[in-house]
Amino acid sequence: MTHRIAGAPLDFAALRSELEVPGDFDSAVLADAEHAAASVRLPDPDATDIPFVTIDPAGSRDLDQALHIARDGDGFVVSYAIADVASFVVPGSALDAETHRRGETLYFPDVRVPLHPPGLSEAAASLLPGQIRPAVLWRITLDATGEVAAVDVGRARVRSTAQLDYAGVQRSFDAGTPPASVEALVDVGTRRLALARARHAIDLDLPEQSVEPDGPGGWTLTLRSPLPVERYNAEISLLTGMCAASIMLRGGFGLLRTVPPPDPGAVQALHRAAGALGIDWPEGAAPGDVLDSVDRADPRHVAFIEHAVALLRGSGYTPFDGAPPAQARHSGIGAPYAHVTAPLRRLVDRYGSEICLALHAGTAIPDWVRRAVPALPAQMQQADHRAHLADRAVVDATEAWLLRDRVGERFDAVVIDADERAGTVVLDEPAVRARCTGPDLPVGERIRVRLVTADVEQRDVHFERAWPTRVSARVVVNPARITATRADKTGQWYSCSAAG
Incomplete structure (x- = not known):
């Protein structure tokens, strides 16, 4: 579902200013990055013989991960190279301090606001094709079911052989001609999804x-589901993060990404929603199992998934030194998990990698890592919050802009949640999600709504339920016959007659 915004004079720069998004890097930070790019030392271990490839959105330059999967009997060996950002950032430097201030890369439709200067994130540290780069290399051996049989992690020099994008890789798999380096991606991905x-x-x-973007001066608002290869590729990242968490827990020091178990009240509410929406919930089934069975093309099932968002509240970063934390799991994943696979775009991953490298090698965790870890949860929570605000503000502003001249019009929409007086709807076209006023909105069903507000400055879009005309009649009486023409509750006209 897309809609082109004619002219699209949306001021995303003003939005960044309002949200206090960091601007350009100062001269000291740029000088640090330039010096690091010119003086980085490559690791001695050489893994350039592995034909790695990267898989990212088309046009990406900040390439954190490069992948190769080899079949190993009835199992697999996953080689996953992660950009070695710590080889470029000197602890305590101006560059280091700036990354702690930013926390993560922010993505706007017109620009990317990077965590590191582009000279690093899009050049010297990025795993661009044909370039020898320092990397943190994970070698994960899987058995025939996709379970982890062995893990090794260490520094190595690597070289990517090709920069691929999701759409192109999906087409190659659909055509039966997948890239040789990731020919086994679907097999590994499906096994990991089963686990x-x-x-x-x-x-x-x-x-x-x-x-x-949609051509010069235009933008497109889209609602898209991930391609299958995106899910399979994500499973490689999740696999690596789970292995990292296991190393941390065994070693007695780490920083986990955690989500507490679903609140029992949220599970009960979801169970009630399933009943109301006609979704089968087998006796004893876990919420995740029910979610896995729904049809994401069915509006009622999509509404059910929207209700399930409440299951994953309270995400955070949990540091520990010694005994494992009481709550060490990421309930969305169903296992302990740590961030280590996106260090060019997320600050915490640089520290997660250093912890795993030291614990796996049996060496001391660097002092600069130990000093920084206690403050990282708050820094990352602040960065995550800013990223969420930015993402939401961009979409809200775009929705208001494309609808600004359509106040009073009616649209088809699906109700995805509701209370006694209002709810949230998603339009069939364009792909707008907004609040809608109206009692007893039928969750999971399609209704007609009328646009009440589209305020670009306030980034506010609001609808109300559009009720059809209930009765409108014209009656002609004569001595022999009564004829009436009226509209039924659907708005269709019909006639009826009666003899006098």
């Missing part, structure tokens, strides 16, 4: 609402 189901992982997998 996720066995862990009762909670995978919401909702369509993503985003703003994308």
